[in-house]
Amino acid sequence: MTDTIDYIIVGHGLAGASVALQLLKLEKRILVIDEPENNRASRIAAGLFNPVTGQNAVRTWMADKLFPYLHKFYSEAEVLTGQKFFHPAPMYKPFGSVAAQNDWMGKSADADYQMFVERIALQPAFGSLLNDVHGGLFLKHGGFINTIPFLDAVSALVASRGMFWKERFDDERLKISADFVEYNHVKASRIIFCQGERTTSNKWFSRAPVRVLKGETLRIKIDWDKDVILNGGVYMVPENAKGEFRVGATYKHNDRTPVVTEEARAELVEKLSAFLNIPFEVIGQDWGIRPTTTDRKPLLGCHRESERLVFFNGLGTKGVTLAPYFSDMLSRWLEYSAPIDKEVALTRYK
Numbered sequence: 314m315t316d317t318i319d320y321i322i323v324g325h326g327l328a329g330a331s332v333a334l335q336l337l338k339l340e341k342r343i344l345v346i347d348e349p350e351n352n353r354a355s356r357i358a359a360g361l362f363n364p365v366t367g368q369n370a371v372r373t374w375m376a377d378k379l380f381p382y383l384h385k386f387y388s389e390a391e392v393l394t395g396q397k398f399f400h401p402a403p404m405y406k407p408f409g410s411v412a413a414q415n416d417w418m419g420k421s422a423d424a425d426y427q428m429f430v431e432r433i434a435l436q437p438a439f440g441s442l443l444n445d446v447h448g449g450l451f452l453k454h455g456g457f458i459n460t461i462p463f464l465d466a467v468s469a470l471v472a473s474r475g476m477f478w479k480e481r482f483d484d485e486r487l488k489i490s491a492d493f494v495e496y497n498h499v500k501a502s503r504i505i506f507c508q509g510e511r512t513t514s515n516k517w518f519s520r521a522p523v524r525v526l527k528g529e530t531l532r533i534k535i536d537w538d539k540d541v542i543l544n545g546g547v548y549m550v551p552e553n554a555k556g557e558f559r560v561g562a563t564y565k566h567n568d569r570t571p572v573v574t575e576e577a578r579a580e581l582v583e584k585l586s587a588f589l590n591i592p593f594e595v596i597g598q599d600w601g602i603r604p605t606t607t608d609r610k611p612l613l614g615c616h617r618e619s620e621r622l623v624f625f626n627g628l629g630t631k632g633v634t635l636a637p638y639f640s641d642m643l644s645r646w647l648e649y650s651a652p653i654d655k656e657v658a659l660t661r662y663k
């Protein structure tokens with residue numbers, strides 16, 4: 314017997330899980346198909362969200378819209394799933410020089426930054442624990458998501474309200490017609506591909522401009538109990554209550570080698586040691602592949618030959634920040650024909 318539903322979603326990383334939540338909130342009937350054991354981005358991400366990023370500490374793109382929305386989205390997701398994974402927390406960025414300190418004294422008076430600056434420390438903020446002789450910047454509206462509990466909570470919700478299949482989606486088994494798609498015994502009005510970097514082997518979207526950016530992280534044990542995320546060249550984000558933290562990350566373009574490397578470990582240890590004056594023990598290392606785009610903006614839209622085939626990808630280095638807002642945009646486009654911003658539309662690439 315055929316099950317008739319609204320949407321099939323392929324992929325349950327941050328992109329797929331966020332779309333699934335949006336569609337469940339609209340009371341849509343959905344099927345999610347995912348191979349969690351092959352997830353090499355969302356499940357190893359530190360889950361950081363941070364309104365001021367990059368080596369030059371600039372306000373991240375669309376921060377005034379993305380950050381209020383993500384706070385609402387993840388708080389609601391905790392209520393809907395009954396699980397805890399959202400951890401807003403202040404972030405501390407040590408200044409590397411007096412010039413950086415002066416720069417931020419100026420910037421903090423700027424209305425664009427005021428919303429995100431909690432306070433500026435002109436002296437070391439934690440006694441002798443850190444190497445922050447020039448003080449540093451305390452930022453607000455940042456924090457982290459424990460991504461594995463988030464993804465697992467959403468998959469449980471999907472399974473209780475719809476269908477969640479843990480298996481590989483096979484392109485060859487999808488039938489596409491003018492009004493619907495059909496996969497095995499399930500007929501849906503559309504299918505949404507949220508496959509991260511694995512879109513490169515998708516039959517319809519392999520030419521989408523997704524570039525791979527490998528990253529590695531360390532897991533460390535350290536005696537640090539301050540309620541603040543450290544971010545000084547590398548970040549240090551709490552993983553659990555046992556004093557374990559994730560440290561990241563490295564960035565290597567066009568690399569798909571499925572292994573952790575000594576080179577990445579040495580880079581992360583060196584950067585972390587440069588701003589910590591307390592000892593730490595490395596207890597693990599992970600690798601993953603980010604799906605990026607050349608303009609660092611997501612990709613939303615449908616296939617030029619069939620609007621039944623929908624695409625949500627390109628979350629790059631900021632999946633936690635981008636997925637909530639743009640999954641909302643995508644679901645409004647799907648359900649109410651609301652526009653997709655030109656900046657993120659798949660059609661911006663020929």
Ligand SMILES: Cc1cc2nc3c(=O)[nH]c(=O)nc-3n(C[C@H](O)[C@H](O)[C@H](O)COP(=O)(O)OP(=O)(O)OC[C@H]3O[C@@H](n4cnc5c(N)ncnc54)[C@H](O)[C@@H]3O)c2cc1C
Nearest residue numbers: 324326327328348352355360361482509528601631632633
């Ligand atoms: C080292 C590292 C650290 C990071 N840290 C952060 C961070 O701190 N903050 C942040 O915001 N972002 C971070 N990111 C980036 C973030 O992880 C990505 O932006 C995000 O995970 C991308 O999500 P996605 O859902 O598009 O892709 P993915 O997480 O790759 O999910 C795609 C899913 O689709 C499934 N899939 C694909 N093809 C098929 C198929 N044929 N059948 C079934 N299932 C399929 C895969 O198994 C997978 O589960 C980090 C990434 C890395 C690598």
